[in-house]
Amino acid sequence: MNAVTQKEKLTAKDFATDQEVRWCPGCGDYAILKAMQKAMADMGQSTEDNVFVSGIGCAARFPYYMATYGFHTIHGRAPAFATGIKLSNPDLNVWVVGGDGDMLSIGANHLMHVLRRNVDLQVLLFNNEIYGLTKGQYSPTSREGTRSPSTPLGSVDRPIDACTYALGAGATFIARGIDSQQKHLPGIFQAASEHKGASFVEVLQNCIVYNDGVFNEFTDRDVAADRQVHVEAGKPLIYGADGNKGIRLNLQTLSLEEVVIGENGVTEADLLVHDPSNRTLAGMLAAMNGRELPVALGVLYCSQEATYEAAVHDQINAAKQSAKITSFNDLLRTGHTWVAGG
Amino acid sequence: MNAVTQKEKLTAKDFATDQEVRWCPGCGDYAILKAMQKAMADMGQSTEDNVFVSGIGCAARFPYYMATYGFHTIHGRAPAFATGIKLSNPDLNVWVVGGDGDMLSIGANHLMHVLRRNVDLQVLLFNNEIYGLTKGQYSPTSREGTRSPSTPLGSVDRPIDACTYALGAGATFIARGIDSQQKHLPGIFQAASEHKGASFVEVLQNCIVYNDGVFNEFTDRDVAADRQVHVEAGKPLIYGADGNKGIRLNLQTLSLEEVVIGENGVTEADLLVHDPSNRTLAGMLAAMNGRELPVALGVLYCSQEATYEAAVHDQINAAKQSAKITSFNDLLRTGHTWVAGG
Amino acid sequence: MTVATLQEAPPKRLELESAVVRFAGDSGDGMQLTGGQFTQATALAGNDLATFPDFPAEIRAPVGTTFGVSAFQINFGARDIRTSGDAFDCLVAMNPAALKVELKGLRPGGLLIIDTGSFNDRNLKKAGYDTNPLEDNSLAAYQIVTIDISALTMEAVKDSGLSKKDALRCKNMWTLGYVYWLFGRDRAPTVDGLRAKFAKKPEIAEANIAALNAGHALGETSEVDFPGYHVPQAEIAPGLYRTVTGAEALAYGLAVGASLAEIPMFFGSYPITPASNLLHNLSRMKQFGVTTFQAEDEIAAACSAIGASYAGQLGVTSSSGPGVALKTEAIGLAIGVELPLIIVNVQRAGPSTGMPTKTEQSDLYQSVYGRNADSPVVVLAARSPGDCFEVAIEACRIATQFMTPVYLLSDGYIGNASEPWLIPDVDTYDHFPVKFHTETEGFHPFLRNPETLARAWAKPGTPGLEHRIGGIEKDYNSGHISYTPENHQKMTETRLQKIANVAKTIPDQDVEVGETSGKLAVVGWGSTFGPVSRAVQNLRDEGLDVSHIHLRHIWPLPSNLGKLLSGYEKVLVPEMNTGQLLTVLRAEYLTPAKGLNKVAGQPFKIAEVEAAIRDELES
Amino acid sequence: MTVATLQEAPPKRLELESAVVRFAGDSGDGMQLTGGQFTQATALAGNDLATFPDFPAEIRAPVGTTFGVSAFQINFGARDIRTSGDAFDCLVAMNPAALKVELKGLRPGGLLIIDTGSFNDRNLKKAGYDTNPLEDNSLAAYQIVTIDISALTMEAVKDSGLSKKDALRCKNMWTLGYVYWLFGRDRAPTVDGLRAKFAKKPEIAEANIAALNAGHALGETSEVDFPGYHVPQAEIAPGLYRTVTGAEALAYGLAVGASLAEIPMFFGSYPITPASNLLHNLSRMKQFGVTTFQAEDEIAAACSAIGASYAGQLGVTSSSGPGVALKTEAIGLAIGVELPLIIVNVQRAGPSTGMPTKTEQSDLYQSVYGRNADSPVVVLAARSPGDCFEVAIEACRIATQFMTPVYLLSDGYIGNASEPWLIPDVDTYDHFPVKFHTETEGFHPFLRNPETLARAWAKPGTPGLEHRIGGIEKDYNSGHISYTPENHQKMTETRLQKIANVAKTIPDQDVEVGETSGKLAVVGWGSTFGPVSRAVQNLRDEGLDVSHIHLRHIWPLPSNLGKLLSGYEKVLVPEMNTGQLLTVLRAEYLTPAKGLNKVAGQPFKIAEVEAAIRDELES
């Protein structure tokens, strides 16, 4: 074997392209891009073995700004392209990027199938609860009553929750982050990349033009600590400006409730401890949205299962090994043949 | 107003058409058809106010055999057609019928959206875990390892669970039944029809030709009682040939377990009591599939929320009432106008 | 602040028959607003006009970049105006990027108005200039007016109390004021408009007005070497006018068309540039009983509309090429079950995502031929923003009278452009009421009107007419499923004949400009109307033997078209594609037509069409 | 049990040049198996042959219904056989429904073999007979052999120990034995085959063999008024043969084609009748490195294949018309990013669901024109099951050498029919290896091969060639996003020219049968090959001046085709659609071609083509 030349570890900058970034000034996508470039450097990734695949939308422009391989495809279908890429070359580290319209309006079916098949990809959904690129129509994640060019009197649809949907779709890894949290986001991307199987990451992203401040109720500086809980495996669900709020399971109603440690005899021991392998818990965490309960951030669910592309290639390899017919000429001559003429 | 002539109540037979039923002899679809015709009669439905809309597949031939209005559309899109129908005429009672391929392979996105929007339809998914009409390829609900013409060495996809998916998609009514259970099925259809909003019903259906006996592990006569639990609101989850098995919530693992009343001190009071309004419980019930735990049958989840078509029409009516401009000629003349020429 | 290059003021305004002005600046510079105001003032001044808003693909491109340039073009005159104009007579460049992108469109000797305040090193570099074009003599071919608009605006609004940022945003009104002076426009309606718009923020209104007035004043008072222009009133058909965009006219036309059919309209769509505006406009027409449904994708949009038609409404869906591609399977069903459906396609440059904000006419193949199986449909095309209204009504008529899908082709140019529109009197339009089937005796859903071959339309909810339809082939005599060979042949032929029958109900094709025979016919469709008709008129004025035929009915073609075309020695087909109508005409009539093809995401220039006509006549 | 109508046995077999036999029975009667066995025996006997399996849309239609009738037709002869035959010389009807459905296909005087055991009241009623056709003299025009096959089968297998139901399932073998006798076929291979197939259930094997022998014995021993037939050996190109269906040949051809391109093949598909068999066949070819992916829908299937091509494999997808409709948006992307992609369309009768199990050629429009924007692609069509192999290889060559999507058209008839196939030697085929780009210097993804205009193909994973591509228009010189007008024009023309360049690499169009000029050219494509070539040959034998041209390359057309066609006075285009190739030829060459159009879900009969040719020559 050849001696492998030790490559120099790349920096975040090495993952930036020379293309002018075409998002609106102040768009949350910039922060996500930055976090991704940092995560790539942190992980020691190479540029040539990573592929970013996206649909259409503001979010979906992401690949143009990563100095890796990239494929900006069509609206809603990125998971399907990514599946073809990963099956063709499992050595590639494949990322899928799209907005809430791309992934949950036109593309939710492909999203579901890539998650249930557990193809080893990272699917990043930048959720700004609006269609940015097409100038601000409401999306399937928009809150009821959203006024938009297509819903001038307010939307009347019940929105879908991305993480809840991913769980129902059979995802094996579900995480949630916020665009501006540079402290947390690279780590989430890294965890997603390290997970073998389909990783689903929802990034709450502020669209400064068409839906500015839609997450303020839990991202505003003065409420953030009280309205966000960063979950960690094996740790109790504690949060709050004073570090004394917690989440407890109410056994009567089989639902979660906010409690204050020290009040009404509540102690840390009463709180739920995060177990990323528990689907039921993941379902309850995903449903926490910063209104009645704080929004749950971090890796909500993670379970190790066989990946699709590995299983497909195992079958192909087994077939090759056990094949009795290995040349096309032999294959064409299997079954009933006869000599004629001459 | 005219006097309304009292219509005679129709019988199950009145809901049958003169078309020859073209399913394979022994197909589970016959039983479902029978249950539906009975349910329609039980409910006192009329033929003219019901519409059956379907996609493509064996299941999707259903409308041809109901003497109501019917629309056999294209593969996977029935929920979208049904949405147009219901929005256009909310007085119609609209049913959507399709197979697991139709609704969960090509059509799962439309299914999700009709559920999250809560359009007042009944969506019936006949799940035979196979593509019947196209001669037996595996489907997204097929168990891992399913050998089929397209997976001669066995499928390697993780299957999706229909009810779990529906829950993740935001359904407000979820039920599960078995084709052959004529005692239960009409009641489930009736409950679905009575629910205001999108009702999702999974009917486990035997495809005698391509997937015969796939549900035997819980439908076989000798195991049925031990492997099925029929849930009822307010009642404990009891089942079993001897009526002494039950489902209990394990608080340590936050998961369900099977217990026997009378053994290890278990009493009926320890068992979970069914509450169709609890999403977390519904998630756990949906996941029960007759293997480790019995399969849960009946109405797993039900929650009353505003329906989409009502909200849409409320907006339209409000717009009409408050409109200042009511003629097209006036509308065309709003904004800046000027007189020229002459 | 002095205005360096301005020189001695001449005595009186130059008279022009027409003028093309292009406002170009950064996305944030408010060029679309400026153009809109200028359009209104110009209409009021009695000119005919046409406009072309040309904005970038990015929502808010980074400041100062070439891809962030937003432009608005207007052509106005004393004669009737057919296009937004070829070369600009006047270009307003608010920053270096705008100059960089737009200069090539300015005619030699044209007037170039530049805001020198934005020509700093940073902006020059962003625009890709190595040297400052104001200093390197590269603009010698033009008549240049350099003004530090930024500074003069700041000066004008300094008492307003606005922040610097907000103050600078009045730059566009300053510029508008100056251009108002240039063409002798009245400021009053704009002043009123600003006060109304900013009723709740009077300080902003007043600052903008101050800027507007300051710009105007500079024109009046400064010593310039040109006198300003005067464009006399045009002869315009008398009546009440407004400006209308294609998207507006389409929305009105569809709603009016449904009301003439006397059924409610259902609109299922999914946003896509440049078609979304139709969805937006119709969403605001709820009081007319229009139901709009933003579906999860184009497929669901089309299917919901077909479902609505099944339920007895007029189902309409809209998109642009890539979205229409997704709808074709569902459209096939509508063809098979014979339900009304209107598919509006606001065409854009492709293939694939292509250039979403740029115009093209390249979806004609898709409309006429773009489905599996023998799937005949009706295809109509609108020629201008106002024409969208008429074509939409025609689409409603054909869809409901013939129980068929109808494609209605618009394009990005027509959709966004606005033109003065003689407002029609809706009460004068003929109704074409839908008659739902009610007779239960002998009913089946494929009973046909012997004249049109349209099938019976029976609404769910009607007792006694319960029926099932679907995509499987249906028996001609019962409507039940049928797989028999003869029946399929008959049904295929019937579907074909039904669409052919539409031609019996449409007027003979007329000649737009020119004679019904001669040396050369120029056959256009859609938005090439403006440049083609102007080019043909210009050359006829020169005495050339050329005529203009413009198609509204693309499929089926008007019955007399073959005969009409055979009267010309040559046929030229200008299209913003690589020759799609050309294929249809050649295949139908074996006419040796040639194409004039432009695929640049931009409308034809009149000169381009003129040159091609000359070539054809000379060759 | 007596065989009522059999009479005196004549001395020796009648010699026939060819014969058409149709086996028809209930779906459960095993007619496809019977036909397959008969085909094999006939091939071994040295006849040329063609077959046509014709089964119902229903999986298992209710027993005894007309829509449950399953049939298998074979035409075999001493001369070369081009179609599965027009009228049947012999019809085997296993039940009343089969008789009802198939009788009209039997030529007057033809041999009708009937299982009387199934002609009970119940079955007669199900088939829609009011009176028993065996008793009402309605079959007088035919030569009838009535046998109680059911009873004779039960008798033959009575010692097998099988249940009555299983015993009765041997009916088809009894019938096969009888027909073997009729045409003097050897039973041995079938006997061997049955023993192999039922190795684990010898009692079933033996029962079937007993039935086969009993049927044969009845022919040998009974007193019949006809002698049995003899069809002499045909002159066939010498070599090793097998039977092959279109689906098999396609699977082989694609895999071989990818191996000639020296890259792995990725197949993304979604089941649909009649295309699914290709998926099934390829799923069994994993040992050749073929990856098959059953996607969630057609869109994902196409997208996964494009993704695979992006990653450096040869992406192939397949469907039938309605499914291809769904893929068109994705195909537009493949056109825009210029990646190889093969789209196999096994056409079926439409529009919409139509008649999924019936054949048609009506997706030519969809293939050539059926996309938004100016989206040129390559379209190829296979003429016969065996030809699928060659056309598949050609598709692989063009897709990879030109970096373009290629449509490959098959149809339900070709896909399911089998024919004897002279097995090719794969080692003799020329390789056309893909050369992935590796040079980092000056690389961008839209660097072009100056000859073909194909772009550079760089595989992800290659250091130094990292690049981003997408559906937005790309700069000709850098591959970056570009919205400039001139560039779009240039790129559009380049894409068009690239596809035009394909024509430089394909052979000149030849004349299949006849002369390179003359009175009439019959231009066919796809599966009309059989009837057209036979009809033209027949009429040439009569001395008529008619020639047959058959296209493999539908787009771009062979360079010499226009010139070739201009050498004939008339051109006739037979198609199983309403005139789609006709449109292409008329538009391209202004040739006043006429169409012969059949849209009945069934192949042309030779006689139909002959009649049309006579008409054309006489008119």
Ligand SMILES: Cc1ncc(C[n+]2csc(CCOP(=O)(O)OP(=O)(O)O)c2C)c(N)n1
């Ligand atoms: C087939 C198709 N349909 C519609 C569109 C138009 N379109 C582009 S992006 C988009 C949605 C954008 O919203 P989202 O996915 O949330 O991304 P964001 O811009 O908010 O990041 C739509 C509808 C398209 N490009 N293609």
Ligand SMILES: Cc1ncc(C[n+]2csc(CCOP(=O)(O)OP(=O)(O)O)c2C)c(N)n1
């Ligand atoms: C667009 C399209 N793709 C594929 C098909 C072929 N097709 C018809 S039904 C079906 C799936 C049938 O499976 P399922 O929905 O589970 O219904 P079942 O027959 O099992 O009741 C498929 C793939 C089609 N008709 N249309």
Ligand code: SF4
């Ligand atoms: S429109 Fe919104 S999401 Fe898109 S780039 Fe601008 S701020 Fe970001």
Ligand code: SF4
């Ligand atoms: S194939 Fe299966 S699902 Fe379809 S009709 Fe037959 S038994 Fe029923």
Ligand SMILES: [Mg+2]
């Ligand atoms: Mg978004």
Ligand SMILES: [Mg+2]
């Ligand atoms: Mg199924």
